[in-house]
Amino acid sequence: MKQFKTAALLLVACAVAMFATFAPSTSQAAPVNKTIILATTTSTQDSGLLDVLLPVFEKQTGYFVKTISVGSGQAMKMGEKGEADVLLVHSPDAEKKFVEEGYGVNRMLVMHNDFVIVGPPSDPAKIKGAKSVKEAFGKIASADALFLSRADNSGTHSKEKKIWKAAGINPAGQKWYQETGLGMGATLNVAAEKNGYTLTDRGTYLALKKNLGLNIIVEGDALLLNVYHVIEVNPAKWTKVNNAGAKAFAKFMVSKKAQGIIKTYGTEKFGSPLFFPDAGKKPESLGL
Numbered sequence: 001m002k003q004f005k006t007a008a009l010l011l012v013a014c015a016v017a018m019f020a021t022f023a024p025s026t027s028q029a030a031p032v033n034k035t036i037i038l039a040t041t042t043s044t045q046d047s048g049l050l051d052v053l054l055p056v057f058e059k060q061t062g063y064f065v066k067t068i069s070v071g072s073g074q075a076m077k078m079g080e081k082g083e084a085d086v087l088l089v090h091s092p093d094a095e096k097k098f099v100e101e102g103y104g105v106n107r108m109l110v111m112h113n114d115f116v117i118v119g120p121p122s123d124p125a126k127i128k129g130a131k132s133v134k135e136a137f138g139k140i141a142s143a144d145a146l147f148l149s150r151a152d153n154s155g156t157h158s159k160e161k162k163i164w165k166a167a168g169i170n171p172a173g174q175k176w177y178q179e180t181g182l183g184m185g186a187t188l189n190v191a192a193e194k195n196g197y198t199l200t201d202r203g204t205y206l207a208l209k210k211n212l213g214l215n216i217i218v219e220g221d222a223l224l225l226n227v228y229h230v231i232e233v234n235p236a237k238w239t240k241v242n243n244a245g246a247k248a249f250a251k252f253m254v255s256k257k258a259q260g261i262i263k264t265y266g267t268e269k270f271g272s273p274l275f276f277p278d279a280g281k282k283p284e285s286l287g288l
Helices: 002-022 042-046 047-062 072-080 092-100 133-140 156-164 184-194 202-209 241-251 257-263
Strands: 034-040 064-068 086-089 102-120 147-149 175-181 199-202 215-219 225-233
Touching: 034 042, 034 072, 042 047, 042 064, 042 184, 042 202, 047 064, 047 241, 047 257, 072 086, 072 092, 072 156, 086 241, 092 102, 092 147, 092 156, 092 225, 102 184, 102 202, 102 241, 102 257, 133 156, 133 215, 147 184, 156 199, 184 199, 184 202, 199 202, 225 241, 241 257
Parallel strands: 034 064, 034 086, 147 175, 147 199
Antiparallel strands: 086 225, 102 199, 102 215, 102 225
């Protein structure tokens, strides 16, 4: 009897050992550092897109994303200091410099939408029907019509400055040109309160349109393309960054699951998507 009990115990011990060897380990699959710091443009936050994407990512991977919503320029400054793990930004020229200087790696195309000029329905500068965004900016300047600039070194601000330069106009210091120093949502609210024009990404405008009283006045110019990339902060420069988490987030953003969400986000509420998925496309296809 004693021998039978001993043999039975041995069999149980063997079974436990085999299970431990071959069963999948949930502890190994769980991330070591569960928190990811994402520095991203205000448009991805204000449009509500991240409110849909992040819960899916967190449930799928076990990571928790701490989002810091600032202008693209400030997001890259955070990356330069090692204060973020991964960036989701829309300032292509600055992004290229960020990577070239060794602060970022694995820059990947995620999505695009476009910029539009919005303003009061009365359109005091009569820019509706302008042949180009440069012409529209010229008319705003000529009419001394109020224009609200984010003036925050964001991707939107960089695009705005590029358009003024292309139009041959320096608006700095002009009474009609006012700088908010705020994010996109807040700047749209100021433009609405003061009946002024501003440059905005379409997604944020559509998300807030109901309470603004501003119309899209100029759209469709190729110069108004707005492209977003995901960039991992370089772990060789900042060893403390959560590189595993950054890679997981970047991989998710270009995954079939995330791209599918991006493709349809906003359609039900606004009748059209706020962003268009671009993962896997060649930059040349977007004119980059």
